[in-house]
Amino acid sequence: MFYVAQSSIALLGCLTLIAGCAELPAEKPGSDxxxxxxxxxxxxxxxxxxxxxxxxxxxxxxxxxxDSGDQARLFAFNTKGxxxxxxxxxxxxxxxxxxxxxxxxxxxxxxxxxxxxDNQRNRTSVTLYLMDEPDPDNGRTGNPKNxxxxxxxxxxxxxxxxxxxxxxxxxxxxxxxxxxxxxxxVYTIPLPPRVGGDQVVRQQVTAERIATLAIPLVTAMDIxxxxxxxxxASYFQAFCFSCKDREQDFSEQFSALPKPIELPRWRQIEAxxxxxxxxxxxxxxxxxxxxxRIIRQPEN
Numbered sequence: 001m002f003y004v005a006q007s008s009i010a011l012l013g014c015l016t017l018i019a020g021c022a023e024l025p026a027e028k029p030g031s032d033x034x035x036x037x038x039x040x041x042x043x044x045x046x047x048x049x050x051x052x053x054x055x056x057x058x059x060x061x062x063x064x065x066x067d068s069g070d071q072a073r074l075f076a077f078n079t080k081g082x083x084x085x086x087x088x089x090x091x092x093x094x095x096x097x098x099x100x101x102x103x104x105x106x107x108x109x110x111x112x113x114x115x116x117x118d119n120q121r122n123r124t125s126v127t128l129y130l131m132d133e134p135d136p137d138n139g140r141t142g143n144p145k146n147x148x149x150x151x152x153x154x155x156x157x158x159x160x161x162x163x164x165x166x167x168x169x170x171x172x173x174x175x176x177x178x179x180x181x182x183x184x185x186v187y188t189i190p191l192p193p194r195v196g197g198d199q200v201v202r203q204q205v206t207a208e209r210i211a212t213l214a215i216p217l218v219t220a221m222d223i224x225x226x227x228x229x230x231x232x233a234s235y236f237q238a239f240c241f242s243c244k245d246r247e248q249d250f251s252e253q254f255s256a257l258p259k260p261i262e263l264p265r266w267r268q269i270e271a272x273x274x275x276x277x278x279x280x281x282x283x284x285x286x287x288x289x290x291x292x293r294i295i296r297q298p299e300n
Contacts, residue, residue: 034264035292039081041283046075046083049283049291050162051100052220052271056109061136062291064271064283068096068117076136081291084137091143091200092129098162099271101222102133105168105194108146109133114164116175121158125151125204128164128173130192148192151204159185162270163221163232166191169246175207176218176232184218186211186254211254215239220272220282230254231280233272237263238280238294261297266290 041049041064048067055061060079072094076085096117103110111133116126131144152175163176171191177184187207195201213232220233228243230253239258263269266284273281280294 034262034295035282036295037079038290038292039079040288041075041077041081041083041291042288043075043083043086044287045086046289047287048270048285049289050098050270050285051113052273052281052283053100053102053111053222054273054275054281055133055136056102056104056276057133058136059276062273062275062281063100063102063111063133063136064289065094065097065100065113067098067270067285068094070094070097072097074100074111074113074134076134077291078137085135087134087142089143091147093127095123095127099164099220101165101273103166103168103223103225105191108194110166110194112164112166112173114161114175116152116161116164118158118160121160123158125153126161127151130194132194145198146194146196147199148195148201148203150189150192151202152189153204153206154185154187155206155209156185162219165221165223165230167223167228168225169228170250172250174221174223174230174250176213176221178218180216182214182216184213184215185209186213186250188250210251213254219270222272222274224274224278225276226278228253229274231272231274232258233263233269233282235263235269236265237261238272261294263294264292 049064050067053063072089072092074087077083098117099114113129128150130148132146159177161177172188175187189205189207217234230241232239241258268285271283283291
């Protein structure tokens, strides 16, 4: 079934927004009124922050990773911008890591890292890594614990994707593709159960296409773990698809008109996260990397 999240007027608005923003110079992080608590991430190793996840183990900590071309590694930092851990994975590959997310499965904090970038659209499958969340403030090396490696195939051919999120309540992983045109696919796959004992589980799965969104250039997403709201971000805006209840079908949720919020015109926003207190955070590519909290306007 074909779902469109916005009307033709919204489509025209999206295209106009792209054209307009392409002509505007990027603002310096901290110079606008859309973000607060802006800091620069310490350490020169973070140059192209492409994924962001709020720690579920320790409040006030976050994880990020670089875009394609880097090693298989994660960086942890706090809200002051201090780098607290660099974690290198000798057992994982990093072809084009594009997003990550955090969630709690049962009572165990978990991470998902998505090697799903495909600019040329020639990959026969993409890879998702699910693991127990490491301590964000202790250690430098190690291998993932209780790792599940998912090899994901799209049912309709290869797609570029930079937006992945997890809803443990509804036991789904959600992927949204990226395109210059305002017609991107939403896919879901089942969230596999966590297997204990430090096992490595490998699975191949075919994603199910459940919706089409009229949002061009989707670069990030996250799911509010408390209420199920889905946030989808582009370079210029973020859109909230509200969840009526945790039993709501994803296709129904994505078919509703989302609520947009403006994002700062930072250099290149490709990472977005919702923390456990419902605050929205983002980073931008560049070195030093800016990190800040989105200022939410009161709803009428």
